[in-house]
Amino acid sequence: MDRIFISLINYIVTILCFFCIFFLHRFLFEEAESTFVIAAFGASAVLVFSIRTEEDSFLKISLSSVVAALIGVFFEQLNLEFVFKVSLTISLCILLMNFFNSKYPPAGAIAIIPLLPNNEIQSLGYFYALYPTLTGLVIIYSFSKIKKKLNTIYYGK
Numbered sequence: 001m002d003r004i005f006i007s008l009i010n011y012i013v014t015i016l017c018f019f020c021i022f023f024l025h026r027f028l029f030e031e032a033e034s035t036f037v038i039a040a041f042g043a044s045a046v047l048v049f050s051i052r053t054e055e056d057s058f059l060k061i062s063l064s065s066v067v068a069a070l071i072g073v074f075f076e077q078l079n080l081e082f083v084f085k086v087s088l089t090i091s092l093c094i095l096l097m098n099f100f101n102s103k104y105p106p107a108g109a110i111a112i113i114p115l116l117p118n119n120e121i122q123s124l125g126y127f128y129a130l131y132p133t134l135t136g137l138v139i140i141y142s143f144s145k146i147k148k149k150l151n152t153i154y155y156g157k
Contacts, residue, residue, distance in 0.1 A: 002154075005154065006151060006154070009147065009150050009151065009154070010049045010147060013049060013143055013146055013147045013150070014045055014049045014143075016143065017045065017049075017139060017140055017143035018037065018041070018045070020139050020143070021037055021041065021132075021135075021136050021139045021140075022037060024135070024139060025037075025131070025132060025135065025136075028131075028135070029131060036120075036121070036131070036132035036136075037132070037136070038109075038110065038113055038121075038132055038133070038136065039109060039113070040065075040106040040107075040109035040110045040113065040133075041106075041132075041136050041137075041140065043105060043106035043109055044061075044106045044136075044137065044140050045140060047104075047105075047106065048140055048141070048143075048144040048147075049143075049144070049147060058137075058141045060100070060102045060104065061102075061104050061107075061137060061141070062134060062137055062138075062141075063100065063102065064093075064096075064097055064100070064102045064104040064107040065104065065106070065107045065110050065133055065134070065137055066129045066130075066133060066134055067093070067096055067107075068093045068107035068108065068110045068111035069110050069111065069113075069114070069128050069129035069133040070126060070129050071089055071092050071093055071096075071111050072089055072110065072111040072112060072113060072114040072115055072128075073114045073124075073125060073126050073128055073129065075088055075089045075115065076114040076115050076122060082115070085115050086112060086115060089111045089112060089115060090108055090111065090112070093107060093108055093111045094108075110133055113128075114128055
């Protein structure tokens with residue numbers, strides 16, 4: 001019964017989290033043509049809202065993701081074949097994560113997104129590292145704290 005209750009809490013908190021990402025981005029960036037919910041947020045949410053997930057420090061997650069976004073934008077702007085852009089982007093992300101002793105798989109997706117043919121994402125340039133990457137992660141992290149508090153209240157710990 002505990003597992004079902006906690007799963008339902010995680011389910012509801014995840015729904016609220018993504019509504020918040022959508023509406024807060026729409027409110028903050030009303031001039032933007034689109035509200036971005038990048039696919040990597042799904043991977044981040046699975047890591048954060050799963051029952052058996054250890055919490056990494058938000059600083060490491062943010063650093064990994066923002067650096068990955070910057071790397072992706074950098075390589076997107078180079079005149080290289082797609083296979084080289086992807087290979088160099090992911091390899092450099094892994095190198096830097098190893099250097100910073102960080103392991104956050106969604107950062108790999110965050111790095112590749114600017115390389116994919118999407119004029120709206122590519123038009124953001126380096127701003128992509130802040131919006132939607134950092135703003136979305138801050139929202140997900142905030143909701144992870146809400147989830148943790150709800151779980152603590154339920155378990156009385």
